[in-house]
Amino acid sequence: MSGVAIIGGGPTGLNAAIYTARADRRTLVFDDGGGTTRDVDTMENVYGFPEGVTGPELVDLGQEHARKYGAEVVEEEVVRIEPDDERYRVETTVDEYAVDGVIIATGADYERPAIADVEAYEGHGVSYCVECDAYFYRDSPVAVVGTDNYAATEALMLLDYTDDVRILTNGSPFEADEALKERVAEAEIPVVTDELDRLTGDEALEAVVTKEGGEIPVDGLFVALGTAGGTDLAEMLGVPVDGDDIVTDPDQSTPVDRVYAAGDVTGGHQQIATSVGEGARAAINLLEELRGADYIDYKKLDSQPA
Ligand SMILES: Cc1cc2nc3c(=O)[nH]c(=O)nc-3n(C[C@H](O)[C@H](O)[C@H](O)COP(=O)(O)OP(=O)(O)OC[C@H]3O[C@@H](n4cnc5c(N)ncnc54)[C@H](O)[C@@H]3O)c2cc1C
Structure with a gap:
């Protein structure tokens, strides 16, 4: 069974993990215990939560959901990723892991203005x-x-x-x-x-x-001062970055085989809804690539005239 490393245990990474774990890939979600979501008291605009939801609650629910399908949450900080033959070697502060595909979902650090209070x-x-x-x-x-x-x-x-x-x-x-x-x-x-x-x-x-x-x-x-994303890991793999954002194609892929990025680390609207959407898209397309194919929209193919 091939394995997937998802770097980041926020909504983006955990939603990606639900898809890869359900598809029976060994799924390792690396989470160093930080991230924006955990810091937000009340999240608005989250589907299914008309009264809002706390960030920590969203993370807990996401972990429960991903673990239900066998995803493993590895509470370690990833410090290096590098190609290793046809696989990737993920190095944390305590261990090393070999995986076949990577989704970078490390979020962004929001810059505070230099104003007291x-x-x-x-x-x-x-x-x-x-x-x-x-x-x-x-x-x-x-x-x-x-x-x-x-x-x-x-x-x-x-x-x-x-x-x-x-x-x-x-x-x-x-x-x-x-x-x-x-x-x-x-x-x-x-x-x-x-x-x-x-x-x-x-x-x-x-x-x-x-x-x-x-x-x-x-x-x-x-x-509105910009964000500092986790682009270091991307650069180690030769994935292009633009300022603080990882650059991806619209399908969340990068030019590097089986490496995807999603959520706040890619810039864009930086919302829970868009982040989980990107996490799902990254996972679906990585799964296609692991099966040896580019993503094909079969529904569109079926609707083409013969
Ligand atoms: C103050 C504030 C309020 C907000 N309010 C809302 C709102 O009301 N509604 C809304 O939709 N959005 C809101 N947002 C935006 C929303 O919080 C983000 O879009 C969302 O949290 C992004 O999720 P993410 O999974 O991409 O990143 P994060 O939640 O930041 O998760 C990143 C994960 O990566 C992990 N990580 C990072 N580096 C490493 C590493 N090297 N090794 C291992 N793990 C690592 C972190 O520990 C964390 O688990 C708000 C943002 C802020 C700052």
């Missing part, structure tokens, strides 16, 4: 995700912290929820592409370049205080 207000006004949390700030004053295209697009997206949006660059120049700068200007989104000192508010965020002592009233502060 940010951590204290996470979940109480500070958010890293417009799609997740903008809904809670409809018609309220909000701001985006960031300096580039990411900040500009997040600010423009926020206009679906409120007219009171500004961009705070925290002392840096605003460096979005000209086309985006124009859209920001047309939308009359103020860009504030003052240096920021700290956040304030009783139980929830009420304002950002500048180094000069000015107060910018905001109920929601959206961080």
